[in-house]
Amino acid sequence: DQQVKQNSPSLSVQEGRISILNCDYTNSMFDYFLWYKKYPAEGPTFLISISSIKDKNEDGRFTVFLNKSAKHLSLHIVPSQPGDSAVYFCAASALDDYKLSFGAGTTVTVRA
């Protein structure tokens, strides 16, 4: 069963505008959430993370928001740049369990 879901397989956004990627999870034991970015023929690269004790974490152009009651998180990228075009994976892990559960990914295309 898919415990982490990314319901939008793709997203197209104009350069300079905001990209918003969404992720839902079903396992209430998840307490740590991450976003990874992946270019073709490369492995996923860690982008940003958030612990369940927070509802927001910001790093430069990237902000992750967590809504525990809704079991929902989102990644905001602002402003979007052409180099942001990639597949973005949402991932989660439970307390004392190091393995990650991934969503299926969202392909972001930033148009010039």
Added chain:
Amino acid sequence: GAGVSQSPRYKVAKRGQDVALRCDPISGHVSLFWYQQALGQGPEFLTYFQNEAQLDKSGLPSDRFFAERPEGSVSTLKIQRTQQEDSAVYLCASSRLASEQYFGPGTRLTVT
């Protein structure tokens, strides 16, 4: 660079052949993970090592899959009697304890 490396990058095997996939983690990383990524999906957990100890192998799909990390550094994932459904990208990741995982570029396995 000092990232995670994997070899070979591409492997074509005939059905029934055995294959061995190698992972060189980041030096000093205690934790090592193997994931399997099918086309269009997110990575799925296979197994986890802490140093040389295999602490979790719950994701290995069958007894044809075997992983080892005898000296707590390099790891090998072996698949015996490969089947077409084994075709996927196999990703290795390493991390310090309770820290974000760093992924290698993966090995794309095609079983014909």
